[in-house]
Amino acid sequence: MSQQSDNSNEPLVKIRDLRFYRGERAIFDGIDIDIPRGSITAIMGPSGTGKTTLLKLIGGQLRPDAGTIHVDGQDVHKLNNKDLYKLRMRMGMLFQSGALLTDINVFENVAYPLREHTRLPESIIRKLVLIKLEAVGLRGARDLMPSELSGGMARRAALARAIVLDPKMIMYDEPFTGQDPISMGVLVQLIPRLNKASRLTSIVVSHDVQETTNIADMIYVISNGKVIAGGPSKQIANSTSFWVRQFMDGLPDGPVPFHFPAKPLEADILEKAAAHKTGATP
Amino acid sequence: MERLAQLGRAGIASLQRLGRGHLLLLHMFSGITDLIRRPKLLIAQLYSVGVLSMLIITISGLFVGMVLGLQGFYILSQFGAEEALGVMVAASLVRELGPVVTALLFAGRAGSALTAEIGLMKATEQLSGLEMMAVDPIKRILTPRFIAGLLSMPLLAAIFSAIGVIGGHLVGVGLLGVDEGAYWSQMQAKIDLHEDIYNGVIKSIVFGFVCTWIALFQGHDCVPTSEGVSRATTRTVVHSALAILCLDFVLTALMFGE
Numbered sequence A: 001m002s003q004q005s006d007n008s009n010e011p012l013v014k015i016r017d018l019r020f021y022r023g024e025r026a027i028f029d030g031i032d033i034d035i036p037r038g039s040i041t042a043i044m045g046p047s048g049t050g051k052t053t054l055l056k057l058i059g060g061q062l063r064p065d066a067g068t069i070h071v072d073g074q075d076v077h078k079l080n081n082k083d084l085y086k087l088r089m090r091m092g093m094l095f096q097s098g099a100l101l102t103d104i105n106v107f108e109n110v111a112y113p114l115r116e117h118t119r120l121p122e123s124i125i126r127k128l129v130l131i132k133l134e135a136v137g138l139r140g141a142r143d144l145m146p147s148e149l150s151g152g153m154a155r156r157a158a159l160a161r162a163i164v165l166d167p168k169m170i171m172y173d174e175p176f177t178g179q180d181p182i183s184m185g186v187l188v189q190l191i192p193r194l195n196k197a198s199r200l201t202s203i204v205v206s207h208d209v210q211e212t213t214n215i216a217d218m219i220y221v222i223s224n225g226k227v228i229a230g231g232p233s234k235q236i237a238n239s240t241s242f243w244v245r246q247f248m249d250g251l252p253d254g255p256v257p258f259h260f261p262a263k264p265l266e267a268d269i270l271e272k273a274a275a276h277k278t279g280a281t282p
Numbered sequence B: 001m002e003r004l005a006q007l008g009r010a011g012i013a014s015l016q017r018l019g020r021g022h023l024l025l026l027h028m029f030s031g032i033t034d035l036i037r038r039p040k041l042l043i044a045q046l047y048s049v050g051v052l053s054m055l056i057i058t059i060s061g062l063f064v065g066m067v068l069g070l071q072g073f074y075i076l077s078q079f080g081a082e083e084a085l086g087v088m089v090a091a092s093l094v095r096e097l098g099p100v101v102t103a104l105l106f107a108g109r110a111g112s113a114l115t116a117e118i119g120l121m122k123a124t125e126q127l128s129g130l131e132m133m134a135v136d137p138i139k140r141i142l143t144p145r146f147i148a149g150l151l152s153m154p155l156l157a158a159i160f161s162a163i164g165v166i167g168g169h170l171v172g173v174g175l176l177g178v179d180e181g182a183y184w185s186q187m188q189a190k191i192d193l194h195e196d197i198y199n200g201v202i203k204s205i206v207f208g209f210v211c212t213w214i215a216l217f218q219g220h221d222c223v224p225t226s227e228g229v230s231r232a233t234t235r236t237v238v239h240s241a242l243a244i245l246c247l248d249f250v251l252t253a254l255m256f257g258e
């Protein structure tokens, strides 16, 4: 670890004026986010606003069109390949889809980062993997192949894999989706526990307002390429802002658009009808 | 005007693709040092790329050799030169049919499988997942497959030719009554190590390189959806077949030109 990590007042992740475009569409139009060390920070926002994209930008898998992302004092997009990989060793990421390797079983999937990055003897690898699998309740499923898991189980197995190297920071992309109330409860306890036990920093992307506000220290709500609210979770949960209330209370009408950008429905329908009448292609 | 712009865009897109393909190639080469430290990865791929292709190669080789025996006998007997059947069968196999047909079969059997595998790994975010685990997916997943393809192709082509010669023998000597001694001795006398065999091997190494490269690039560059993967698989087979046949002409012209 470099000396930067001792600088504990600095946020672990510092995003400044981030801009990212998909074609013409601005996914991020100048956002600033700070993720304090040792905290759980929730990123919320409607589906399709770019929460997954944000995590991929932080992990250095996508390049921003403008702006910077610093993780632990290092500009992620200025690092060379070797340093980027070193940085990623200290990041765990839980993918929305799980992203387990499909040609090896659950045990080997969780053991994979250990085998790649350490020279630990087999007995210790076994112990570490079983401990992590136990934590997510899948010790008994260790011999199953990923294709034999349900969606929720796959995500929990992926979680075990994300934490097996004891990273400094974990990014959870929708950890609660597809979990039954019991495993949901377990995860809701597991995330803060992991965070406390090893002074981890967690970023949780989630739609589950209730669960997320309960465990998060900080919340950022993103919509339409902007951060529409950010701050301590109590403050956000009690916010009176229209934008935030609409999202937190799940109201269909309000300033946060439920629809993907489009022209009005009537215009779309009429246009089709007109095109049919004249026989022209739209 | 619209047309022109479209043409220009298509041109730029294919140039970009070409550039990405070469970058991928360089990246794969840079993974070779890691591969030397972990030969296990290569062995697993040699099995799935090479060994699993052997059945189709053997059977095809046998039948191609048998057809050569039949056709060759028919033509040669018109000139009373049936003894040359062995040379004819062996030369056409070693020089042309061995490398070319093997490469075409390889593109259909192993190339398409490689593209589909890599493409699906991309579509299911397994490649992204590896990246976030600080494992370079190109070095870890693509390089072993590339080297395995490169090594397998000449061996498969050699097997194809050898089985083909036996097939020609079965038909020519066994069925049509060509003299066994003549079949073998003429072959031995007329097939040149340098001229025929080396050139055939060089061809199949080139084909192995190109086919595996195309297959891996198409998989790695595909649109990460089921439709994207299926298109990429088709492209692998089509592009490989075209590349093999064009390169075969060029190589033949260079080797046997003067």
Ligand SMILES: Nc1ncnc2c1ncn2[C@@H]1O[C@H](COP(=O)(O)OP(=O)(O)OP(=O)(O)O)[C@@H](O)[C@H]1O
Pocket (backbone or CB within 6 Å): A022, A027, A046, A047, A048, A049, A050, A051, A052, A053, A054, A096
């Ligand atoms: N590969 C891509 N090419 C083009 N556009 C993309 C691509 N991936 C995502 N997008 C666009 O980027 C936007 C953000 O996608 P992202 O996956 O980050 O959303 P999200 O906030 O994670 O949504 P969800 O909550 O549904 O997972 C989407 O509206 C999508 O249209």
Ligand SMILES: [Mg+2]
Pocket (backbone or CB within 6 Å): A051, A052, A053, A096, A173
């Ligand atoms: Mg998402």
